[in-house]
Amino acid sequence: MSEVTKAKVVVIFSGGMDSFTVLHKALSQGYEVYAVSFNYGQRHDKELIYAANVCKELSITHKIVDLTSLNPLLAGSSLTDNIDVPEGHYEETSMKSTVVPNRNMIMLSMAVGYAVSISAEAVYFGAHSGDHAIYPDCRTEFVEAMNAVCQIANYAPVDIRAPYLKNDKIEILAEGLSMGLDYRKTWTCYNGRDKACGKCGACQERLEAFEKNKAVDPLEYE
Template identity: 60%
Template sequence: MTHSPAPATVVIYSGGMDSFTVLHRALREGLDVHALSFDYGQRHRRELEVAARVCRELGVPHQVVDITAIHGLIDNSALTDASRAMPEGDYAEDNLTATVVPNRNMVLLSLAIAKAVNIGAGRVDYGAHGGDHVLYPDCRPAFVEAMNDVAGIANFAPVTIHVPYLRSSKAEILAEGLAMGLDYADTWTCYRGEDLACGRCGSCRERLAAFAAHGAVDPLGYAERPDPTAETERADPDAGES
């Protein structure tokens, strides 16, 4: 008896906690997963090394797309301009707006949709979540819904943008990953690309708060590890929703 091939999806995989969880969730659905990462000149390119290693270990097809040619179009951000000071502190519009990369997710999703059409995949997965809504417009439901509408009509073959954690907090994503037995030592979250995570940037602080909310210890190495009990309230599973 001939079996039909599993439906395919393209997972935008940065190497961070959220996309790591999305990747494993898609694998557990039994999908034919194709991981897609992007080098856009980010200061934290170490995430790409982590993504490549994880995909090798999982046997997942992985493509890193070099889009550094557009760096001059998106360099008005602390994430893409190494001469800028990296903001520190919790996620909030007043102190982390400098980390917004112009139009990043629209660019990345457009390329992922193209790959999906090219390989006959009906879906693109990415890891926007509720905690990002306060800061990043291209992680909010209105943007995702509009892009999903466009993905349905931009090609002869419609593609669905699947964002399983769109209204989930970082702590809720972590809870699902821990329940799946995932090892988050195989992720990179820090906005700095140094040997150890800094523990001070907004991305590190949000990650540490998520682990603290579950009474768990983050397995990643940190140059400076703040007191996790001070982060627990901010990482409450109901936080970050909109």
């Protein structure tokens, strides 16, 4: 009997807890997953090490794309420039300094090109409702528009799928915990130090998600 060929998808995998959950969701749906991560000069580039380790453990094809040459064009973000990462919750206006101009459009465009080259039907990424207030390229309108464009940008249409677009981090973590996922294998903190800072918006949202799920975050904090 011939082996059934699985449909392919590309997952944009940062190494953080949202994309980690998305990666496993795609696997649970029976897809052959190809992961792609991006080094865009982020100060928390240790997330890429976490991404690589997960993909190695799962025997998933993983590519890390170097976008650091684009840094001079994407100035003004505290994630890539010599600007202090703000402390506080994502709902605070100060967190807008963490926006990297056009980041998701650039990453999605490259991931779609990769998807076309390997005949994958979709690109998955981890936008969620908690990002909507701060990040324009995580909002429903953006995802829907990108999906429409990617149906016609190549001979082969590619779907843009953000399975947690209408969920917050609390709900994403709840699903991941129900899947038995180990979040010690993820990195979230915007400060790429030895331990998570516990104070930046990314850390605060992560800690809140664990607290609301009555679970303990396995990462070490300063």
